[in-house]
Amino acid sequence: MLILPAIDLLEGRCVRLEQGDYGRVTRFGDDPLAVTRGFVADGAAALHVVDLDGARLGRPVHADVVLALCRETHVPVQVGGGIRAAEDVERYLEGGARRVVLGTVAARNAGWMGELIEQWGPDRVAAAVDARHGRVVVEGWTESGGVGVDSLLDQLELTGLRTVVYTDTRRDGTLTGPDVEGTARIVRRGFRTVAAGGIRTASHLAALRRAGAAGAVLGSALYRGTLTLAEALAAAAAEGATREC
Template sequence: MIIFPAIDIRGGKCVRLLKGDFAKETVFSDKPEEMAKKWQAQGAEFLHLVDLDGALAGKPQNLATVKAILAAVDIPVELGGGIRTLESIDEVLALGVRRVILGSVAVRDPELVKTACAKYGDRIVVGIDAKDGIVAVDGWGVSGDVEATALAQEMKKAGVKTIIYTDISRDGTLAG
């Protein structure tokens, strides 16, 4: 089993939201690259990064912070949050990110996911974030009007090999 420590980035800082609520934010560090180094020193084999500003804006917003993290660690990094075009996927992977996590676009443009899987294979991951089994999109603020299990089945058919599932009601609660 590989445990993926998560670094959620908002405004260039390492934060945690409670149940995805941007008004309930805890700032852990204004230097996410130092947190990344800490996780690596504690034995992390892979890091999970989320660009929270990107998730809201619909395009990556914290790439300078991602670059700083990549420069600080030797372990692979995956990134999600606002990656909704093939150009964004290309840009993020070109930085040195190992895997790209697609969320909202999996609901809104499954053909893009299929195209990305054909081009990049297992470097494409889908993030399914759900409340009461229904997928949420756009930084978890909007219902995607699709059941999480149905989306997972559709993404498997599109060629996705890895899905990251988040139960929004438990996110940030330290309850597993």
């Protein structure tokens, strides 16, 4: 199982939000490049970067910073947040990102999602399925997407989508444990599933790997010190690690 440290950017800083609430922000670093270099030096084989300002505004805000991370780290980077236009997808993928992760687009325009997958390939375009009480949320988790998780996955199955990044937003930033069963349901539908939200311990990672998760995004656990990256990598290796992003 691949471990992806999270770099969430808000006002140019590395932060964590609790349950996606922009009013509950904890800042962990003023220099995203330094934070990123630290993760790579500690053994990270891939990174998960989100432009939180972009997610809320509906357009990339920190694209220059994100692309600098892609150039300097020399590990695969998957990028999300505010990617709504074809030129944004092209800028990131041509600029060095391994994969773009689309949430609002996936929920509201599955047809265009399919066109992007056809153009760039299924390994370079992923869907962010962000859910609260089984319903998809969009626009930086500030609005309902008007669709349930299962219904959205029904639509996305028709697009050629391969990778889903799944977050139970009620758990994100809380360290209360991931949604293992929700992850398993997506895995059973045949998607390569990366789980995020609530992970605190090595046992949480083991549970996700047993559920079939291909990867796990770690944020608050690393920043708050409940789990070191070395411990996370060891837990993933014990369960059968992959270094493929």
